[in-house]
Amino acid sequence: MDTIWSMLSDPNMQWIFLGCTLLGISSGVIGCFSYLRKQSLMGDTLAHAALPGICIAFMLTGVKSIGLFLIGAGLSGLIATFGIGYITRNSKLKQDAAMGIVLSGFFGLGIVLLTLIQHGDYGNQAGLDKFLFGQAASMIASDVITMTIVCGLLITVCTLLFKQFKIISFDPGFARGIGYPVAFLEQLLMLLIVVAVVAGIQAVGVVLVAALLITPAVSARYWTDRLGLMVVLSGLFGAASGAAGTWISASVSNLPTGPVTVLAATLLFGLSVLFGPTRGLLAKRLMRQRVKQRFIRESEPLVKGSVKKEAAL
Amino acid sequence: MSLNHTVATKDTKAEAPLAIHGLSVAYQKKPVLRNISFEVNEGELIGVIGPNGAGKSTLMKAALGLIPSIAGEVLVYGKPYKQQRKLIGYVPQRESVDWDFPTNALDVVLMGRYGHLGWFRRPGAKEKAIAMEALSKVGMSDYADRQISQLSGGQQQRVFLARALAQDAKLYFMDEPFAGVDAATEKAIITLLQELKLQGKTVIVVHHDLATVQDYFDSVLLLNVELQAYGPTAQTFTQEQLQRTYGGRLAFLDRSLQSPSIPDGKGE
Numbered sequence: 369m370d371t372i373w374s375m376l377s378d379p380n381m382q383w384i385f386l387g388c389t390l391l392g393i394s395s396g397v398i399g400c401f402s403y404l405r406k407q408s409l410m411g412d413t414l415a416h417a418a419l420p421g422i423c424i425a426f427m428l429t430g431v432k433s434i435g436l437f438l439i440g441a442g443l444s445g446l447i448a449t450f451g452i453g454y455i456t457r458n459s460k461l462k463q464d465a466a467m468g469i470v471l472s473g474f475f476g477l478g479i480v481l482l483t484l485i486q487h488g489d490y491g492n493q494a495g496l497d498k499f500l501f502g503q504a505a506s507m508i509a510s511d512v513i514t515m516t517i518v519c520g521l522l523i524t525v526c527t528l529l530f531k532q533f534k535i536i537s538f539d540p541g542f543a544r545g546i547g548y549p550v551a552f553l554e555q556l557l558m559l560l561i562v563v564a565v566v567a568g569i570q571a572v573g574v575v576l577v578a579a580l581l582i583t584p585a586v587s588a589r590y591w592t593d594r595l596g597l598m599v600v601l602s603g604l605f606g607a608a609s610g611a612a613g614t615w616i617s618a619s620v621s622n623l624p625t626g627p628v629t630v631l632a633a634t635l636l637f638g639l640s641v642l643f644g645p646t647r648g649l650l651a652k653r654l655m656r657q658r659v660k661q662r663f664i665r666e667s668e669p670l671v672k673g674s675v676k677k678e679a680a681l
Numbered sequence: 682m683s684l685n686h687t688v689a690t691k692d693t694k695a696e697a698p699l700a701i702h703g704l705s706v707a708y709q710k711k712p713v714l715r716n717i718s719f720e721v722n723e724g725e726l727i728g729v730i731g732p733n734g735a736g737k738s739t740l741m742k743a744a745l746g747l748i749p750s751i752a753g754e755v756l757v758y759g760k761p762y763k764q765q766r767k768l769i770g771y772v773p774q775r776e777s778v779d780w781d782f783p784t785n786a787l788d789v790v791l792m793g794r795y796g797h798l799g800w801f802r803r804p805g806a807k808e809k810a811i812a813m814e815a816l817s818k819v820g821m822s823d824y825a826d827r828q829i830s831q832l833s834g835g836q837q838q839r840v841f842l843a844r845a846l847a848q849d850a851k852l853y854f855m856d857e858p859f860a861g862v863d864a865a866t867e868k869a870i871i872t873l874l875q876e877l878k879l880q881g882k883t884v885i886v887v888h889h890d891l892a893t894v895q896d897y898f899d900s901v902l903l904l905n906v907e908l909q910a911y912g913p914t915a916q917t918f919t920q921e922q923l924q925r926t927y928g929g930r931l932a933f934l935d936r937s938l939q940s941p942s943i944p945d946g947k948g949e
Contacts, residue, residue: 404783530803535795537782544745546796
C-alpha cells in the first residue's frame with residue numbers, strides 16, 4: 369500500500385480525499401440527531417427518494433450539476449417526507465411501514481427514469497447511473513467546494529441551534545411547552561439531512577449514503593454519554609471513514625471509494641461495540657465478572673462455614 | 682360549583698392563574714374533552730382525577746397548547762397562554778422520553794432554563810447555579826453528573842420536577858408525577874408541592890391514587906370527557922361525585938372515603 373502522503377501528492381486524489389473526509393464530517397454530525405430522534409431510516413428514505421428528483425432535474429435541464437441535483441433531490445425528498453407524514457397521520461400504518469412504502473416507491477420511479485434517460489437522446493447522460501452506487505473518483509474541485517460549503521453550513525447550524533436540536537431530540541413536548549417552534553426545527557433538521565444526503569450521493573451512491581448518517585453516530589454513542597462529545601466524535605468517525613475509504617481504494621486497485629468508506633465506518637462500529645467503555649461488550653463482560661468475583665469473595669466465609677458444618681455432621 | 686375560598690395573599694383582584702372556557706378536543710371523530718370550563722385559584726394544589734381515557738393528560742396538553750383543540754379558550758393570568766409561557770412549568774409523564782439519551786441529570790434540569798435564554802445563548806454559570814439549586818430541592822444534587830439512564834424511576838421523576846422548578850414558573854402542570862415512584866420520591870414530591878404552595882404558586886396535578894387525594898390537594902377536578910365536578914376537596918371529593926365520574930366502578934373506594942383519620946403527610 370502507498371503511504372497517505374504519496375497518495376496525497378496527486379492533486380486529483382487530494383480533491384477526492386478532501387471531499388470524502390468533508391462528507392464524513394457532515395453526515396456524521398447531522399446523523400447524530402436523526403439517530404437520537406429514532407429516525408435512522410429517514411436518511412435512507414430521503415436518499416432513495418432523491419433519485420427521481422435527480423433524474424427529473426437532469427431531464428429538464430440536460431445538465432449534470434450538483435447544485436441542480438440538490439434542488440431536485442431536495443424537492444422529491446420533501447414530497448417523500450410529506451407523503452410519510454400524510455400516511456402516518458391518516459392511516460393506521462406506523463412510520464416504519466410508511467417509510468418502507470415511500471422509499472421503495474420513489475426508488476422504483478427513480479430507476480424507471482434512469483432507464484428512460486439511458487435509452488433516450490439526452491446527450492450528456494454518461495455517469496448518471498453512477499448515482500446508484502456512487503463514484504468518488506469523479507469528484508472535481510467544484511464538487512469539493514460545494515462539499516466544503518455544505519459541511520460548513522451543517523456545522524454552523526448545529527452549533528448555533530445545538531440546544532434547540534438537543535431538546536427536540538430528547539423531549540419535543542417540553543420544547544413545545546417552552547415555546548420553541550418544534551415543527552419548524554424538525555423541518556430544518558430534515559432539510560439539513562437532505563442536504564447531507566444529496567451531497568453524499570455522488571461519492572457513495574443512493575443505496576449506501578444513509579450508512580454514513582447512521583453508522584458513525586451509533587459508533588460515537590458507544591464512547592460517550594454526552595451529546596456534545598457524541599456529535600464531535602461522530603463527525604471524526606465519519607471523517608476517518610472517508611479518509612480511510614479514499615486511501616484504501618487508491619492503494620488497492622479497482623476498489624470503489626464509496627463502498628470502502630462505508631465498510632471503514634462499519635469496522636469502526638464493530639470496534640466501538642466491542643471496546644466502548646461501559647457500553648461496549650468487553651466492558652460489560654468485565655463488569656459482570658468483577659461483580660461476580662466480589663460476590664463470591666464476600667460470601668465465601670459463609671459458604672465455608674456451612675461446608676464445615678456439613679462435614680461435621 | 683363556583684369557588685369562594687379566597688387566597689390570603691391575594692390583595693389585588695388578580696386574574697386567575699388558569700381560566701379555561703368551553704375547551705373541546707377531539708381525536709379523529711371521537712370527542713376526548715367536551716366543553717370544559719373552570720378557573721383555578723392562585724396558590725392552590727389542584728388534583729385532576731378521573732378514570733382511564735377520561736382525558737386528564739389531554740386536558741393538560743390542550744391547556745399547554747401541545748395538542749390542538751377544536752373549540753375553547755385558555756387564559757393564563759388573563760392572557761392567552763402563548764404570551765405567558767414563561768409563567769408556566771410543565772412536568773410530562775416520565776415515560777414520554779427515552780432515558781437512554783446521552784445527557785446527565787444537570788443537563789436535563791438546565792433545559793428548564795432554555796425558555797429564559799435567548800435563541801442562541803448557551804446556559805452559563807447563573808443557569809447552572811439555578812439548576813443545581815433545583816436539583817438539591819428534590820434531593821438529587823449528588824446525582825448531577827449521573828447519566829440519566831442510570832437513575833431509578835423515582836430519581837428520573839425528581840429530575841423532571843427539578844427541571845420544572847428551574848423554569849421558575851407561577852403555574853405548574855404535572856402529569857402523573859406520583860406514577861410508579863418509590864416512597865422517598867413520593868415524599869420528596871409532596872414536600873415540594875407544599876413548598877410551591879407556600880410560595881404562592883399554583884400546581885395542577887394529574888393524579889390517579891384516590892386514597893391520597895384528600896391529603897394532597899386543596900381542590901379537585903373530576904373529569905370524564907366532560908367536567909364532572911370541581912371545587913374544594915372536602916365538598917367535591919364525595920362518594921356521590923366519584924360514582925358519577927367513574928360510573929359505578931368504585932366499590933373499593935368506600936373504605937378510604939369513610940376514614941377521615943388518614944394522616945396528612947406533611948408534619949413528619
